Amino acid sequence: MKPKQLLRRMFDAAIASSQPALCVPRFLPDLAEVRGRVVVIGAGKASAAMAEAVEQHWQGRGIERVSGLVVTRYGYGAPCRHIEIAEAAHPVPDAAGEAAARRMLGLVHGLAADDLVLCLVSGGGSALLPLPAAGLTLADKQGINRALLASGATISEMNTVRRHLSAIKGGRLAAACHPARVLTLLVSDVPGDRPIDIASGPTVADPSTCADALAIVRRYAIGLPAAARELLQSARGESVKPGDARLARAEAHIVAAPQLALEAAADVARAAGYAAHILGDSIEGEARDVGKVLAAIALQVARHRQPFAPPCVLLSGGETTVTLRGAGRGGRNVECLLAAAIALDGQPRIHGLAGDTDGVDGVEEIAGAAIGPDTLARAWAAGLRPRDELDANNGHGFFQRLGDSVVTGPTRTNVNDFRALLIECVDADGSDGSDGADGSDKADEADGADGADGTHGVHRTHGAHGAGAADDADAADAA
Secondary structure, eight states, X not given: OOHHHHHHHHHHHHHHHTOHHHHSGGGOOOGGGOOSOEEEEEESTTHHXXXXXXXXXXXXXXXXXXXXXXXXXXXXXXXXXXXXXXXXXXXXXXXXXXXXXXXXXXXXXTOOTTOEEEEEEETTHHHHSXXXXXXXXXXXXXXXXXXXXXXXXXXXXXXXXXXXXXXXXXXXHHHHHTXXXXXXXXXXXXXXXXXXXXXXXXTSOOOOOHHHHHHHHHHTXXXXXXXXXXXXXXXXXXXXXXXXXXXXXXXXXXXXXXXXXXXXXXXXXXXXXOEEEEEEEEEOSBHHHHHHHHHHHHHHHHHHOOSXXXXXXXXXXXXXXXXXXXXSOOOHHHHHHHHHHXXXXXXXXXXXXXXXXXXXXXXXXXXXXXXXXXXXXXXXXXXXXXXXHHHTTXXXXXXXXXXXXXXXXXXXXXXOEEEEEEXXXXXXXXXXXXXXXXXXXXXXXXXXXXXXXXXXXXXXXXXXXXXXXXXXXXXXXXX
């Protein structure tokens, strides 16, 4: 199997391992034990697929008692009969998301102690539940969100600000459900799998403060509307804190996470005869800097067999950031990969793939891209200047010109970024393949058909990797 094909199979396996149909059912309660109403709510790029898994599991087991509403990204819906699926914009929120958030709060109003609220939360929920705090407007939230996305702030920092300018995040949704029992199932897309950072924690207590949010705003010189600044300075935007009695009956379980996805990819690599090394599931930092570091490790492996001997694959996850400098078409994964390709400088026998498991890197309907030893040579032959493309944040434009974009279509899940560098074995005589037998597969197409279709009160569970297929469709809506 060619390296490019193997890398794509690994990416598909990572996506497949986090499909809600595989990881949600084992956490669902027996409806026969619920005496009151059953209301399902949620938000995120995987939430519609999670709702579909809930309905399928409860079919014939009292599903007629179930009602609710979840909101997902445009194009990420799923067929449900009892749980309404709304679609809204991501990463910049829109009026559809605001309307869904208001309706969701209405659905949980006036519940009783015998009732159950099942909350299905995944990455993307922060933008998909844009309910502004009192005194703010949706336009305010949109402007703040754009500024945060361009600032280079980490996802944890961005969500700290969002929680304190919201009427639904930071535990407020769970507080609105009181005195009902609240069971939250989480598909994690954040480094460290902290529930408060997944969709800005609508159903979990928030230990951060308005002062923390203000410090982040100052750190990145983010301009705030006067009403938003006053909300933080006065502490009127304070979120629901640990120990709040309204959250006494709220619990959360992480059902899918980046580490599990990387383990699924590692299994595919080992089956193909490559040692697999997971460098970390929560790597953060400026995307181009992370790309250079990963390339340096791969070069050390290829040239000195340290810290690992080839053939091997270096896997990593997490969420890098991009500080916008240019006006190109990019995303954090293609930015990281382009920086890696430049640092590798055509080194023979090193191949790579980076992509977002939700199917969208940045705002483009492209998951990521792949590189090989011939990437830079083909770029120069096409009239592209790789360093200029990186400076312009034009990763998507660069890889599309080369035909090296990776397109999955809507994956209906999200366990953050996937990065893999594959280092082939050197020739038996010790040469590095510089005679031209560099293992490049520029004429090959990735087959794309072998993938598979906290805090207090939070439980982490390692689930099965699963099997199936990730569609290689051209339609997508994600990030």
